[in-house]
Amino acid sequence: MWLLPxxxxxxAVGALAWVGIGQSQATPEKLRAVLTHVGARLPHVEDxxxxxxxxxxxxxxxxxxxxxxxxxxxxxxxxxxxxATLFPTEQDRARKPPEARxxxxxxxxxxRGYGIFQKWxxxxxxxxxxxxxxxxxxxxxxxxxxxxxxxxxxxxxxxxQADVPIAFLGVAFHSGGLNYRGHLSGxxxxxxxxxxxxxxxxxxxxxxxxxxRVALGAWSAGYDGVSVVLEQPGNAKNIDAVIxxxxxxxxxxxDMAELQLAPFIEFAKRAARGDAFMFVSYSSVATDGYASTHxxxxxxIRSLGGEPLFVEREDVGGMELKEMFSKGGFHARGxxxxxxxxxxxxxxxxxxxxxxxxRHWKVR
Numbered sequence: 001m002w003l004l005p006x007x008x009x010x011x012a013v014g015a016l017a018w019v020g021i022g023q024s025q026a027t028p029e030k031l032r033a034v035l036t037h038v039g040a041r042l043p044h045v046e047d048x049x050x051x052x053x054x055x056x057x058x059x060x061x062x063x064x065x066x067x068x069x070x071x072x073x074x075x076x077x078x079x080x081x082x083x084a085t086l087f088p089t090e091q092d093r094a095r096k097p098p099e100a101r102x103x104x105x106x107x108x109x110x111x112r113g114y115g116i117f118q119k120w121x122x123x124x125x126x127x128x129x130x131x132x133x134x135x136x137x138x139x140x141x142x143x144x145x146x147x148x149x150x151x152x153x154x155x156x157x158x159x160x161q162a163d164v165p166i167a168f169l170g171v172a173f174h175s176g177g178l179n180y181r182g183h184l185s186g187x188x189x190x191x192x193x194x195x196x197x198x199x200x201x202x203x204x205x206x207x208x209x210x211x212x213r214v215a216l217g218a219w220s221a222g223y224d225g226v227s228v229v230l231e232q233p234g235n236a237k238n239i240d241a242v243i244x245x246x247x248x249x250x251x252x253x254x255d256m257a258e259l260q261l262a263p264f265i266e267f268a269k270r271a272a273r274g275d276a277f278m279f280v281s282y283s284s285v286a287t288d289g290y291a292s293t294h295x296x297x298x299x300x301i302r303s304l305g306g307e308p309l310f311v312e313r314e315d316v317g318g319m320e321l322k323e324m325f326s327k328g329g330f331h332a333r334g335x336x337x338x339x340x341x342x343x344x345x346x347x348x349x350x351x352x353x354x355x356x357x358x359r360h361w362k363v364r
Contacts, residue, residue, distance in 0.1 A: 052311055054324065056279065056331045056356045062321060066310030075326040076306040086295040088284035092322060093338030101318030106345035107154075109317075115160035117168070124199030126183075126192060127172040128152060134206045136165035136364075142210035143167050143201060144361060146354070147193045147229075150178060150222025150247070154347055162351035164358040166215075169197050171225060180225035189228055190214070190235045213361060215241035215277075219347050223247040230263035241277040241360070242267055243353045246346035248280065248296040249287070257291060257299065264296075265303045271330035272304050277360040279353045280332045281346050284322075285339070294334065301325045301332050308334055316352070317345040329360060 050064045052075060069076045098105045116132055123129035137143055145167045148155055152170025159168050171193065173183050184192060194211045202209045216226045216239055223244055229235050230242075242264075250260040271278035282297035291299075301308055308323035315321050315335075319342075323334040337345065358364065 052309065052324070054313075055326055056333070057352055060313070062311035062313040062324065064309070065312055066323075068309055069306075073327075074306060075309055075324055077309040079307055082307045082310065086291075086298045088294050088334075088336075088338075092284040092336045093286055094336065095339030096318060096320075096337055096342055098341070101341075104317055106317050106341050106348060109154075109157055109348065111157050113160060114156075116163055116165075117160060118204070120156070120170075121200050121203060123169050124196035125174070126169070126196030128156075128170045129197060129200035130156065130159065130168040130170075131201065131204060131207060132165040132167060134204075137208055138212065138363075139208050142208045142212035143197075144213045144215070144363065145169055145194075145197050145211050146215040146217045146241075146243070147171055147197075148217040148222070149180060149219075149225030151219050151347065154344070155217075155219060155350060158347050158350040159354065162354040164354045165363055166354060166358065166361075167197065167201070169193065169200070171222075178221055178224070180222075180228050184225065184228045187232055187234075189232055190238060193229070213240040214238060215243060215357060217243040217245070217350075217353075218247050219245040220247045220343065221249075223249065227260075227263060230267060236263065236267060236270075239267070239276070241357050242271075242279075243350075243357070244278075244280045245349055245353075246281055246283045246285075246293050246343055248282070248293055248300075250291045250296050250299075252289075252291050252295070257296075261296060261299060261303075265300060268300050268304060268330050272328040274328040277329045277357050278331070279356065280330075281349050281353075282332070282334050283337050283342050283346060284335065285337070285343055297332050297334055304330065308332065315349070317348040319345050319348070331356070 051061045052064050053061050066077045067081045069078050117130040120128040147169050149171050152172055156170060197211050198209055201207050216229060218226045226242060248264060250257040268278055270276045280297055280300060282293035284294055285292060304327055306325055306327060308325045310323050311321060313321040320336040321333060322336050325332045
């Protein structure tokens with residue numbers, strides 16, 4: 001049916017041109033005017049071949065810039081169509097100030113409260129715990145929990161915007177700051193976190209006191225906490241999801257990077273098979289002497305045999321999506337931005353990541 005208006009309009013153009021020519025009045029100016037008038041009335045037909053649906057954010061497609069691979073269910077580029085370098089361009093590293101984000105400072109976002117969650121409760125000496133409404137928890141199976149590393153108060157402001165019945169433990173210790181290895185090393189790091197969450201759950205009436213599925217989340221340097229837990233024997237199989245928000249670094253020496261990224265690559269492969277969920281976001285912030293999140297993000301993608309697909313989309317907080325890759329339950333998203341505000345903005349991706357995790361876990 002959509003062809004009829006086009007055919008009719010083209011017919012009108014032809015008729016007008018023919019009449020004009022027959023009357024010797026079809027000057028170039030008049031023909032251009034006719035074509036402009038009729039062209040403005042033609043229905044807009046969107047080139048859907050340049051639109052990419054995003055399984056991480058249904059209903060929010062991206063505009064395709066690169067060449068998409070057609071095999072499998074991947075969101076990926078054809079091999080060889082992206083630069084071999086792991087580094088972003090200088091243009092990608094431009095810093096986006098608050099005035100270009102509608103006045104928003106991602107490092108100081110408004111505090112809108114706790115959303116569906118109850119207020120912070122101390123979780124057994126390992127941090128603070130957010131708990132969703134009791135009537136949305138699975139009493140039979142226990143509580144799904146995200147253990148988050150680094151910037152838990154900043155993260156809380158974003159997590160509270162997500163409507164998901166998943167508890168959130170902001171990992172923090174009374175001493176040691178980001179010294180996750182000092183507090184969680186050994187063979188019982190995950191157990192210590194689960195015990196902390198359980199201690200907090202037991203203080204609430206009507207809330208299941210057992211931990212069900214576990215996700216590890218991190219922003220910035222918090223990736224080291226995720227690494228500590230994943231490195232411990234037997235832990236990886238008990239972890240159902242990993243969320244890394246602009247926070248995965250390694251050496252720039254290939255042999256060292258391979259060793260440091262090994263637990264993340266193994267989990268990425270598991271997620272790509274559909275056996276887990278993993279979301280990795282990375283910025284274009286430059287680093288000196290060690291691999292940036294952009295470099296490690298692309299290394300993870302290549303470990304799965306893919307290349308990121310170049311796209312365009314404006315995301316929350318004025319973030320500019322520039323590349324994406326998905327395979328199974330693994331999702332990587334790369335963004336422009338090379339400054340502190342660009343780094344903080346990745347925390348604002350938490351609601352999207354948690355909502356995708358909730359769909360993966362089939363909770364609501």
